Amino acid sequence: MIRFEDVSVTYEGAAEPCVRGVDFVVPEGELVLLVGPSGVGKSTVLGAVSGLVPHFTGGTLSGRVTVAGRDTRTHKPRELADVVGTVGQDPLAHFVTDTVEDELAYGMESLGLAPEVMRRRVEETLDLLGLAALRDRPIATLSGGQRQRVAIGSVLTPHPRVLVLDEPTSALDPAAAEEVLAVLQRLVHDLGTTILMAEHRLERVIHYADRAILLPSPAQAPVVGTPAEVMAVSPVYPPVVGLGRLAGWSPLPLTVRDARRRAADLREQLSGPGARRQAAPPPSGPGAGRPTHPARRRLFRRAAPAPLSATVAEIQSLSVRRDRITALRQVDLTVTPGETIALMGRNGAGKSTLLGSLVGLLAPTAGSVHVGGVTPHRTAPPELVRHVGLVPQEPRDLLYADTVAEECAAADRDAGAEPGTCRALVSQLLPGITDDTHPRDLSEGQCLALALAVVLTARPPLLLLDEPTRGLDYAAKARLVGVLRGLAAEGHAIVLATHDVELAAEIAHRVVLLADGEVIADGPTASIVVSSPSFAPQVTKILAPQQWLTVAEVREALS
Numbered sequence: 001m002i003r004f005e006d007v008s009v010t011y012e013g014a015a016e017p018c019v020r021g022v023d024f025v026v027p028e029g030e031l032v033l034l035v036g037p038s039g040v041g042k043s044t045v046l047g048a049v050s051g052l053v054p055h056f057t058g059g060t061l062s063g064r065v066t067v068a069g070r071d072t073r074t075h076k077p078r079e080l081a082d083v084v085g086t087v088g089q090d091p092l093a094h095f096v097t098d099t100v101e102d103e104l105a106y107g108m109e110s111l112g113l114a115p116e117v118m119r120r121r122v123e124e125t126l127d128l129l130g131l132a133a134l135r136d137r138p139i140a141t142l143s144g145g146q147r148q149r150v151a152i153g154s155v156l157t158p159h160p161r162v163l164v165l166d167e168p169t170s171a172l173d174p175a176a177a178e179e180v181l182a183v184l185q186r187l188v189h190d191l192g193t194t195i196l197m198a199e200h201r202l203e204r205v206i207h208y209a210d211r212a213i214l215l216p217s218p219a220q221a222p223v224v225g226t227p228a229e230v231m232a233v234s235p236v237y238p239p240v241v242g243l244g245r246l247a248g249w250s251p252l253p254l255t256v257r258d259a260r261r262r263a264a265d266l267r268e269q270l271s272g273p274g275a276r277r278q279a280a281p282p283p284s285g286p287g288a289g290r291p292t293h294p295a296r297r298r299l300f301r302r303a304a305p306a307p308l309s310a311t312v313a314e315i316q317s318l319s320v321r322r323d324r325i326t327a328l329r330q331v332d333l334t335v336t337p338g339e340t341i342a343l344m345g346r347n348g349a350g351k352s353t354l355l356g357s358l359v360g361l362l363a364p365t366a367g368s369v370h371v372g373g374v375t376p377h378r379t380a381p382p383e384l385v386r387h388v389g390l391v392p393q394e395p396r397d398l399l400y401a402d403t404v405a406e407e408c409a410a411a412d413r414d415a416g417a418e419p420g421t422c423r424a425l426v427s428q429l430l431p432g433i434t435d436d437t438h439p440r441d442l443s444e445g446q447c448l449a450l451a452l453a454v455v456l457t458a459r460p461p462l463l464l465l466d467e468p469t470r471g472l473d474y475a476a477k478a479r480l481v482g483v484l485r486g487l488a489a490e491g492h493a494i495v496l497a498t499h500d501v502e503l504a505a506e507i508a509h510r511v512v513l514l515a516d517g518e519v520i521a522d523g524p525t526a527s528i529v530v531s532s533p534s535f536a537p538q539v540t541k542i543l544a545p546q547q548w549l550t551v552a553e554v555r556e557a558l559s
C-alpha cells in the first residue's frame with residue numbers, strides 16, 4: 001500500500017540528505033511503527049507519504065514513494081487526500097474550523113460525501129473517541145489532549161485507506177491513549193486500513209505494531225523487522241525492553257504480561273541476599289519499627305526533601321471557571337522548597353488550569369493562590385518572574401525572537417539578570433547550539449531546553465512545566481531528568497503536569513491526582529502510582545507485588 005524505493009530527502013541549504021536509502025513496503029492492513037531517536041527523519045518519512053515532503057517543506061526527494069499506486073512526487077497532497085489521512089505533531093496547525101463537530105465533518109465535506117453519510121460518521125467518531133460531550137465546544141477552549149483527540153477524529157471520518165500519524169498519543173492521558181490505539185487497531189483489523197505511525201512513547205504502542213521500521217541515526221538506512229527484532233537492536237526502547245535486556249530475557253518481551261511471566265527469577269534475585277540493600281527510612285508514621293522487606297525499602301529511597309519551614313506556594317479552596325466550565329473546584333495544595341510534584345489525571349482534569357493559576361494567567365473564581373508571598377494574578381510580570389516561571393505545553397509560545405542570541409538577551413533583560421546568564425544556561429542544557437540559530441528551526445527537545453533556560457534565567461523558586469516530555473526521545477528525557485533533579489537539589493520546587501508515568505516514576509517525590517477539577521489523591525509517588533493500573537510504570541507492573549519504579553533502580557540493586 002505504501003512503497004519507498006531508495007528514497008533520499010535533502011532539505012534546502014543542507015549539505016547532507018536528512019534521510020537516505022529508505023526502502024520498504026507497508027502492506028495493506030498493517031500497522032507499522034516508525035522508531036528512532038529525535039531528528040533522524042521520522043517526520044520527514046511520514047511527510048513523504050502524505051506528499052507534504054517535498055511539496056510544502058521544500059527540498060528535494062530522490063527515489064520514489066507510492067501510496068495506493070500514486071507517486072507522491074507527481075501528486076500534490078490534495079490529490080492524495082481521498083486515500084491518505086494525516087495527523088501531524090501539532091494539532092493546532094491542523095484545524096480549519098472553529099468547533100469540534102465542524103472539524104470532524106470538514107474532511108468529508110471537501111471530498112463531497114453525502115450529508116447523511118457525514119452525519120452518521122460524525123456521530124460514530126464522537127462515540128469512538130469519547131468526544132460526545134465536547135461536540136459543540138469551540139476548539140480554542142479544549143485542553144491539549146482533547147484537541148489531539150479531535151485531530152485524530154477528523155482524519156478518521158473520511159475513512160481513508162491509509163493513515164499517517166506523527167506522535168498521535170503525545171498529549172493523551174494513559175487511558176485515552178489506550179482507547180485511541182484500540183480504535184486504530186480495530187480499523188486495521190476490521191477495515192484493512194494501513195497505518196504508518198511515529199511515536200516516542202514506545203511503552204504505549206510497540207505491542208500494537210505488526211512491524212517496526214527503525215531509523216537508527218540520521219541518513220542511515222532503515223532496519224525493518226518484527227517489533228521484537230527491531231527492539232533487540234534499537235537505541236530507543238521502552239522500560240519493558242530495558243528490563244528484558246538487563247535480565248537477559250530472549251526473546252525480548254514487549255508487553256507487561258509477557259514480562260511478568262518471565263520475571264519470577266528476577267523477583268527472587270531482587271529479594272534475595274545478593275541484592276544491594278538500602279538504608280531503611282527513618283521510622284515514622286503507622287507501622288514504624290516493623291521490619292521492612294528489602295524491596296519495599298527501595299520505595300523510600302527517594303527521600304522527600306527535608307521539610308523547610310517556608311512554603312513556596314499555598315493554594316486554598318481554589319475554584320476556577322473557564323467559560324461555562326468549572327475547571328477546578330475546592331483545590332488545596334502546598335508546595336515546599338526542593339520538592340518535585342507530578343500533577344496527573346485525565347485529559348481535561350484541570351492540570352494546565354492549575355499551573356495557569358500558579359503563574360497568574362488565570363484568576364481564582366473562589367479561594368486563594370499565594371506564591372512566595374505574592375498573589376500571582378495581581379502581580380506585575382517583572383516581579384512575578386522572580387517567584388514563579390512556567391514552561392508551557394507548547395514551549396514555542398514562549399519564544400518570539402529571531403535568533404537564540406536575541407532570545408537570551410531578552411530573557412536577561414526581563415529577569416534583570418547579568419547579561420550572558422541565559423546564554424550560559426542554554427549552553428549547559430543544549431551544547432552545540434549556535435547564537436544565530438532561528439528558534440523555529442529547533443527540534444521539539446531543543447525548543448523545550450531553550451524555553452527552560454529562558455524561564456530559569458530569573459531563578460524562580462517555583463518552576464512549572466506543562467507536559468515537558470512531549471516529543472522527546474528517551475535520551476532527551478534523561479537529560480531533562482538530570483537538569484530537574486539538579487534544580488530540585490538546589491532547592492527549586494518543581495510542579496509538572498504530565499501523562500508520562502515513566503517520567504513521574506523517575507523524578508517526582510509526590511503525585512497529585514486530579515479528576516474533574518478536584519484533587520482525588522495526594523501523596524508520595526510510589527504509594528499513589530503503584531496502586532493505579534493507569535498510572536503505574538511498566539517496571540512496577542512487571543515486578544509487583546514487589547515495589548520498584550524504574551529500570552535504573554533495578555540495575556542498581558543488582559550491581
Ligand SMILES: Nc1ncnc2c1ncn2[C@@H]1O[C@H](COP(=O)(O)OP(=O)(O)OP(=O)(O)O)[C@@H](O)[C@H]1O
Pocket residue numbers: 011012018036037038039040041042043044045057058441443444445471
Ligand atoms: N522543513 C525543513 N527544513 C529544513 N530542515 C528540516 C525541515 N524539517 C526537518 N528538518 C531537519 O531534518 C532533520 C530530521 O527532522 P525530522 O523532523 O524528520 O526528524 P524526527 O525523527 O521526526 O524528529 P522528532 O522525533 O524530534 O520529531 C532534522 O535535523 C530537522 O532539523
Ligand SMILES: Nc1ncnc2c1ncn2[C@@H]1O[C@H](COP(=O)(O)OP(=O)(O)OP(=O)(O)O)[C@@H](O)[C@H]1O
Pocket residue numbers: 140141142143144145146171173322323324325326327345346347348349350351352353354497
Ligand atoms: N480557554 C478555555 N476556555 C474554556 N474552557 C477551557 C479552556 N481551556 C480549557 N478549558 C476546559 O477546562 C477543563 C480543564 O482543562 P485543562 O487544560 O486544565 O486540562 P488538563 O488536565 O491540562 O488537560 P490535558 O491533559 O488534556 O492537557 C477542560 O474541560 C477544558 O476543556
